[in-house]
Amino acid sequence: MSPKLPAKARIREVGPRDGFQNEPEIISTADKIALINQLARTGLDRIEIASFVRADIIPQLADAVEVLNGVDIPEHIALTVLVPNNRGLDNALKVRERFHEVAMFVSASETHNKRNVNRAIDESMADNEIVAKRIDSEGLRPTAVIATAFGCPFEGKVPMARTLEIAEQFAAVGCAEIGFGDTTGMAHPAYVFDIFSAAIDRLPGVEIAAHFHNTRGQGLANAYAALQAGCTSFESSFGELGGCPVPAGSTGNIATEDLINMFHEMGVATGVNLPAVIDAARAAQSVLGRKLTSHCIVAGPVDWHPDGTATGCH
Template sequence: MSTRRPDHVHIREVGPRDGFQNEPERIATDDKIRLINALGRAGFKRIEVASFVRPDVIPQLSDGVQVLDRVDVPDDVSLMVLVPNSKGLDNALKMRHRFHEVAVFVSASETHNKKNVNRTVDETMADNDVMVGRIKAEGLNCAAVIATSFGCPYEGRIDLKRVLDLAERFAEAGATEVGFGDTTGIANPAYAGEFFTAALERLPGVEVTAHFHNTRGQGLANAFAALEAGCASFESSFGELGGCPVPAGSTGNIATEDLVSMFHEMGVATGLSLPAIIEAAREAQSVLGRTLTSHSIIAGPVTWPSSIA
C-alpha cells in the first residue's frame, strides 16, 4: 500500500464549464442552473460554472452572467470562472460578488496553444502574469491550468521540466493552485505517476490538481496513479461530459461519478454523495437527450450487503 496515498481528496466538478462547452446543441440557461444546483446538493465545494470567452467563439457559454447571477448553491461552495485573457477577466469581474476562484490557462505545447488561443506560449504567459496579479489583488483564488501537460498530438511528449517551469511561474505570480490537464487524453498511468511525483516535489505549498480525460478509457487509471503519487486534488465532469475542441475526437473528461466510486471503494473520502452525483448525471442525460458514456450512470454505486436495507 502506498504511503503517499491521501486519505481524502478534493474534487472540483467542471462539467458546467468544461463539459457543457463541448455540447453542440445549446443548453437552456434554466437547465444549466438546475444542474449546477443539483451538483451543489451533491456536496461539491468547488464547481467551475462559467467561462468568459468571446460569445462568438463558444456561444454555448455566452450566458455566464445569467448563470452566475441565478445559480443557488450553499454558501460554502466556491464557484470558479475561466478567463482566456485580460478582456475576459474584465468581463468576469463585473460579476465579482458571485464567484470565488478564477482559472487562467496556457498550453504547454506551443502548437496546441497557437491552435487553441492563437497566441504563442510567451504571449499567453505575459498576459497570465498580469492576470494572476489582478486576481490575487481582488482577493480571489487563482487556479492556473496547464493544458497538454502530458503531451499533445502535434508535439508529442512535452518536456516535464518545461511544464513544471510554467507551473512555477504561475505560482510565483500568485496562483495558489496549478492544474495539469491531459487535454487530448494522451497520458498513461506510468507517466502520470512519475509526473505527479515530480510536480508535488517541485511545487511545495501549491495545490497540485490532476485533470484527466477519458479519451481512451485510461482516465481513472491515470487518476489512481496520481493519487498514489500523493495528489489530493482532482477535476472531473459529471456524466463524462467534455473533451477538447482541437483535435477532433478528443472525447470526454473523466466521469465524476466513476472517480468518486473508485475513491470511496478505496476508502478515500471525498465528502460527496455518489447517489446525488449519479442523479445529477442522469438529469444531464435527459436534458441533453443522448446516452452519456459514464459507467456508474448505468450500474449505480457498488452495493455491498451492508448497504442493502
C-alpha cells in the same frame, strides 16, 4: 501490500464549464441553472461554473453572467470561472461577487496553444502574469491549468521539464493551485506518477491538481497514479461530459461519479454523496436527450452487503 493512499481527496466539478462548452447544441440557461443547483446539493464544495470567452468562439457559454446571477448555491461552495485573458477577466469582474476563484490556462505545447488561443506560450504567460496579479488584488483565488501537460496531438510527447517550468512560472506569480491537464487523453499511469511526484516536490505550498480526459480509457488509472504520487486535488465532469475542441475527436473528462466511486471503494473520502451525483448525471442525460456512458450511470455504484456480497447493477 496495498499502497498508502491519502485519506481524503478534493474534487472540483467542471461539467458546467468544460462539459457544457463541448455540447453541439446550446443548453438553455434555465437547464444549466437547474443542473448546477442540483450539483451544488450533492456534497461537492467546488464547481467550475462558467467561462468568460468570446461568444463567437464558445457560444455554449455566452450566458455566463445570466447563469452566475441565476444559480442558488450554498455559501460554503467555492465557484470558479475561467478567463482566457485580461478582457475575459474584465467581463468576469462585472459579477465579481458571484464567484470565488479564477482559473487561467496555457498549453505546454506551442502548437496547441497557438491553435487554441492564437498565441505563443510566452505571450500567454506574459498576459497570465498580469491577470494573476489582478485576480489577487480583487481578493479572489488565482488558479491555473496547464493543458496538454502529458502530450500534444500535434507535437507528440511534451517534455516534463517544459511543463514543470510553466508550473513554476504560475507559482511565481501567485497561483495558489496549478492543474495538470491531459487535454486529449495521452497520459499513462507511469508518467502521471512521475510528473505529479516531481510537481509536488518542486512546488511546496501550491495545491497540485489533476485533470484527466478518458479519450483512450485510461482516465481512472491515471487518477489512481496521481493519487499514489500524493495528489489530493482532482477535476472531473459529471456524466463524463466534455472534451477539447482542438483537435476534433477528443472525448470527455473522467466522470465525477466514476472517480468518486473509485475513491470511496479504496477508502478515500470525498465528502460527496455518490448517488446524488449519479442522479445529477442522469438529469443531464435527460436534458441533452441522449445516453451518457459513464460507468456509474450504466451500472450504478457497487453496493456492498453485510455478508460480503455485492450488487453491481441498478
